[in-house]
Amino acid sequence: MGCALGWDGGVNRRSVAEVVIAMAIALLHRLPQANGEERGGTWSQLMGNQLSGRVMGVLGCSHVGKEVVMLLRAFDCQALAHDLLDFPEFYRAHQVTPRGLEDLIRSTEIVTIHLPLDYTTRDMFNGERLALMRGRSYLINGARGGCGRVGPQDHA
DSSP, X not given: XXXXXXXXXXXXXXXXXXXXXXXXXXXXXXXHHHHHHXXXXXXXXXXXXXXXXXXXXXXXXXXXXXXXXHHHGGGXXXXXXXXXXXXXXXXXXXXXXEOOHHHHHHHOSEEEEOOOOSTTTTXXXXXXXXXXXXXXXXXXXXSOGGGBOOOGGGGO
């Protein structure tokens, strides 16, 4: 007797999407920095920003990416998306603007990655693409580690 194995895509999509939103809020409100200062025995009044009304780029708009888009609506965020596949009905229903990869990176304040790791996505978000990001913007890698890899040579 054999044993059938399978994969059910998107099983944890809501959990991952919630973590992405939590990371975005924490980064914008500078919570990691404030926590570090507090633990170090210092405190300064750090000025943060709200997630509400921001432009967020979703790189990979399948299971998790779509869930992120739906959660962003509660924050009145504008969602831009890039995916190899086209999801016109979803984009229309959720006011998502599809963009090319480099345009999405240049146009958003927060980029979140939700891609499978394969030969087309490995190191897709490298130092060259990181340099396209606007000042004071954030990158959240909600995908496999190899999709966004920046080495020491990219920090020059």
